[in-house]
Amino acid sequence: MCNALENLMQDVIEEREREAAERAAEQAATQATLNGTLNNIRALMGSIKWTAEKAMEALQIPTSEQAMYMRKI
Numbered sequence: 001m002c003n004a005l006e007n008l009m010q011d012v013i014e015e016r017e018r019e020a021a022e023r024a025a026e027q028a029a030t031q032a033t034l035n036g037t038l039n040n041i042r043a044l045m046g047s048i049k050w051t052a053e054k055a056m057e058a059l060q061i062p063t064s065e066q067a068m069y070m071r072k073i
Contacts (some may be wrong), residue, residue: 038060040073045073 037059044055052073056066 034072038069041069041073 018050040059041055041061044050044058045052048055050058052070053066057067061069
């Protein structure tokens with residue numbers, strides 16, 4: 001009985017660990033995309049002297065996301 005319970009709990013623990021790892025990977029990918037986009041905006045602002053708005057337009061960043069990027073620039 002004890003071994004069966006340990007095996008069952010081990011499966012639950014492994015599943016939770018897998019789910020946590022997947023969430024962490026998704027968050028890391030999202031953060032990497034955000035950082036890359038910010039770097040692209042800053043590069044256009046610095047090298048071509050565009051405004052942040054013009055850079056975001058050129059990068060085709062959705063209007064719904066532009067305020068978030070403006071806060072981070």
